Amino acid sequence: MIAIPDMQIAILLLKHNKFGLLNDSYEKIIIPTAYITEITGGNFDTPISEGWLEIYDPDLENMMHIDRIESKTGIKLSVCEESCVALAIQNKAIVLAEDREINTVTKYLELKVEGISQIIIRAYKSNRISKEDSVRFLREIYGSVSPIITRYINLEEQLIKSL
Amino acid sequence: MYQSQMFGNSRVSISIPNDLLRDVTELARQKKTSRSIILNESTQLGFREVAVRFAIEEYQRGHISVGRAAEISGLGLAEFMEEMKKHGITPRYDEESSTKEIVDE
Numbered sequence: 478m479i480a481i482p483d484m485q486i487a488i489l490l491l492k493h494n495k496f497g498l499l500n501d502s503y504e505k506i507i508i509p510t511a512y513i514t515e516i517t518g519g520n521f522d523t524p525i526s527e528g529w530l531e532i533y534d535p536d537l538e539n540m541m542h543i544d545r546i547e548s549k550t551g552i553k554l555s556v557c558e559e560s561c562v563a564l565a566i567q568n569k570a571i572v573l574a575e576d577r578e579i580n581t582v583t584k585y586l587e588l589k590v591e592g593i594s595q596i597i598i599r600a601y602k603s604n605r606i607s608k609e610d611s612v613r614f615l616r617e618i619y620g621s622v623s624p625i626i627t628r629y630i631n632l633e634e635q636l637i638k639s640l
Numbered sequence: 641m642y643q644s645q646m647f648g649n650s651r652v653s654i655s656i657p658n659d660l661l662r663d664v665t666e667l668a669r670q671k672k673t674s675r676s677i678i679l680n681e682s683t684q685l686g687f688r689e690v691a692v693r694f695a696i697e698e699y700q701r702g703h704i705s706v707g708r709a710a711e712i713s714g715l716g717l718a719e720f721m722e723e724m725k726k727h728g729i730t731p732r733y734d735e736e737s738s739t740k741e742i743v744d745e
Contacts, residue, residue, distance in 0.1 A: 483707070484717050485706060485707065485721070485731075488717060515716045552703050552705070553703065554704075554705045555711045556711070557717075558705055576705045577705075577732040578708075579705055
């Protein structure tokens with residue numbers, strides 16, 4: 478299963494030294510070259526050399542398709558987000574995103590979307606991260622945002638039950 | 641060609657409140673520089689905040705993603721998210737996304 482993280486997810490994972498969790502959780506990770514404008518390319522040297530990350534741009538046809546979907550839904554994404562969703566169409570991949578608008582567009586396209594919580598659970602199931610580390614990471618990311626805390630507490634309970 | 645245009649600046653005419661002009665004049669006098677330099681610096685400092693506020697307003701109005709809002713602000717995504725935090729704005733997440741499916745796998 479190929480996954481395309483949006484830039485927000487990529488930044489969050491890199492910031493917390495958790496980008497490596499994507500390895501094992503997904504068959505392959507692809508990101509568009511547009512990310513390199515904000516994220517230093519050096520961050521990806523190891524994943525590329527290990528063979529689980531590829532960086533390339535989506536076809537123009539898929540970018541134009543996203544543009545049409547944005548017109549239909551009235552939602553406007555950034556160039557990086559458009560490239561992420563276009564790559565997902567091109568590779569029949571999962572989109573890794575938290576943003577509501579990206580979720581709306583990807584659902585319209587009938588693409589599967591997963592967020593940070595799902596990434597953590599996958600990594601946890603693959604023994605790539607401990608329960609304590611999972612919980613700490615989720616706390617760091619979601620802080621005191623109430624709806625997410627609710628989601629986080631649910632997740633924590635599920636993690637404990639699954640032990 | 642004006643020297644300012646040669647170095648990437650353009651000359652514009654704006655109206656500012658008299659009180660502000662007095663403050664600008666006083667600061668220019670204290671810093672031993674021109675009012676033009678003070679106003680140029682003030683505009684650059686103030687513009688980013690104006691752009692960020694506009695981007696946040698647009699984001700709050702809905703229909704644009706956080707990435708698009710960052711583009712509007714002229715900041716990178718990470719920096720824009722920090723600005724949102726400073727303004728007490730939290731990103732919108734898709735509440736329908738559930739962890740159940742993956743937990744039950």
